[in-house]
Amino acid sequence: MKRLFYLVNTIDSVESISEDLHRDGVSNWRFHVISKDDAGLYSHHIHTASVLDRTDLARFVERGLIIGGLFAAFFILPLALWGGLEWPTSAFVAMGVFAVLAGGWLGGFGGIGTENYRIRRFHKDLENGKYLIMVDVPKAEVERVEALMAGLHPEAALRGESSSVNNPFAAADGRVHIMH
Structure with a gap:
């Protein structure tokens, strides 16, 4: 499984992305959102990231x-x-x-008490009110999901990818494969 990271500015974009990904077969268990505005995510029925996604x-x-x-x-x-x-x-x-x-x-x-190593590089964006969308996708479906997101949601630029499995020996600075 690959975890794809997307940043968006508004809850409306998150809601629209959630609907499109669900329509495409991505379940809540493979779709996680992190934001300072947990109440907003809850009121829009958006699946928030668990404590395991937020912390190390x-x-x-x-x-x-x-x-x-x-x-x-x-x-x-x-x-x-x-x-x-x-x-x-x-x-x-x-x-x-x-x-x-x-x-x-x-x-x-x-x-x-430690921010998850995969999301640490998005800390400033999250503090500034952006929404981090994490989508876990089987490797064989990565290109299809990336194409779907690029076609329907150009406002959600792909910001990186990593494995969806924890690595106890991963770099502490949160390095993931960065998309250019």
């Missing part, structure tokens, strides 16, 4: 799980194998599981 929660949880797993591998596993402790194996497994889950939980604290 998922990416930070993934990073925390990885760090917890590395902690378990480098500290708890050697302790279990060569530590000389007479504890049951289940105690070491429990400590390893705890390390992984604690890493994910702690990572979530950082992610919930």
